[in-house]
Amino acid sequence: MTVPLGAYIVVSAALFFIGCAGVLVRRNAVVILMCVELMLNAANLGLVAFSRKYGSIDERGSVFVIFVFVIAAAEVAVGLGIILSAYRNRPVVNVDEIHQMKG
Amino acid sequence: MTFDFVEPAVFALISIGVIAGGVAVVMLNRITAAALLMAFTFLCMAGMFVLLGAETIALFQVLIYVGAITVLILYGVMFTKFSDQPRALFFQRQTPLAAVFVAAVGIPVAIIALSFTSATPRPGGGDLVALATSVFTDFAFPFEVASVLLLAAMVGAIVLTKRDDPAEATLRRNR
Numbered sequence: 437m438t439v440p441l442g443a444y445i446v447v448s449a450a451l452f453f454i455g456c457a458g459v460l461v462r463r464n465a466v467v468i469l470m471c472v473e474l475m476l477n478a479a480n481l482g483l484v485a486f487s488r489k490y491g492s493i494d495e496r497g498s499v500f501v502i503f504v505f506v507i508a509a510a511e512v513a514v515g516l517g518i519i520l521s522a523y524r525n526r527p528v529v530n531v532d533e534i535h536q537m538k539g
Numbered sequence: 540m541t542f543d544f545v546e547p548a549v550f551a552l553i554s555i556g557v558i559a560g561g562v563a564v565v566m567l568n569r570i571t572a573a574a575l576l577m578a579f580t581f582l583c584m585a586g587m588f589v590l591l592g593a594e595t596i597a598l599f600q601v602l603i604y605v606g607a608i609t610v611l612i613l614y615g616v617m618f619t620k621f622s623d624q625p626r627a628l629f630f631q632r633q634t635p636l637a638a639v640f641v642a643a644v645g646i647p648v649a650i651i652a653l654s655f656t657s658a659t660p661r662p663g664g665g666d667l668v669a670l671a672t673s674v675f676t677d678f679a680f681p682f683e684v685a686s687v688l689l690l691a692a693m694v695g696a697i698v699l700t701k702r703d704d705p706a707e708a709t710l711r712r713n714r
Binding site for chain 2: 442444451461471480521527
């Protein structure tokens with residue numbers, strides 16, 4: 437017997453919820469970035485699962501996963517750049533305390 | 540004797556790893572440990588891609604997520620002062636309301652997710668040829684746009700984190 441598609445989707449949804457809860461609960465900007473990565477990965481699992489179980493032979497769902505990888509890498513680079521430059525201005529990473537964006 | 544039980548067993552192990560790693564990332568106080576457990580979650584996710592038969596995606600997952608993104612985030616953790624109290628926000632007055640909300644969202648999601656049944660199983664074999672054919676024919680233009688986006692992100696990250704020249708900084712401050 438093989439693993440049904442629904443099991444993969446349940447794991448994907450669970451990981452997405454966990455990442456969403458992390459974004460809402462944590463206050464450290466770096467941890468929020470990590471939780472966003474978890475959510476992106478959960479979406480990737482859904483895309484690959486549907487692509488492998490339902491999709492046509494040319495793997496279009498997996499192509500979208502490659503683009504998600506590109507976006508995630510760019511997002512982490514720019515996000516950490518913003519966090520580091522904000523930290524250099526004022527040494528806090530708590531997002532509740534970074535409430536002014538004036539230069 | 541058949542080995543039909545192997546795939547569900549491996550799936551169960553990997554999914555436990557994914558969920559436990561995700562919960563640990565959200566709950567742990569020590570951020571370095573959380574970053575390493577995030578790498579563990581990504582590794583388990585690569586195993587899940589292998590289980591689905593998408594070996595190329597699993598390879599990219601290990602290269603990009605476990606390799607590059609985890610290292611970047613570890614650098615970010617080490618450059619900033621790490622202290623965080625995640626559990627301060629748990630167990631507050633809205634807990635029953637939040638439980639009702641989670642049940643109202645989660646139960647329909649689980650029912651819908653479990654209602655998907657697989658189409659006919661794919662023949663085995665890798666996904667590399669199909670993936671490469673799609674990327675370099677139908678998705679050639681978005682592929683090039685993605686490379687431009689990566690270049691823009693790289694330049695943007697350098698500009699954001701560049702340390703100002705002191706003379707230039709004083710000049711800007713006096714302006």
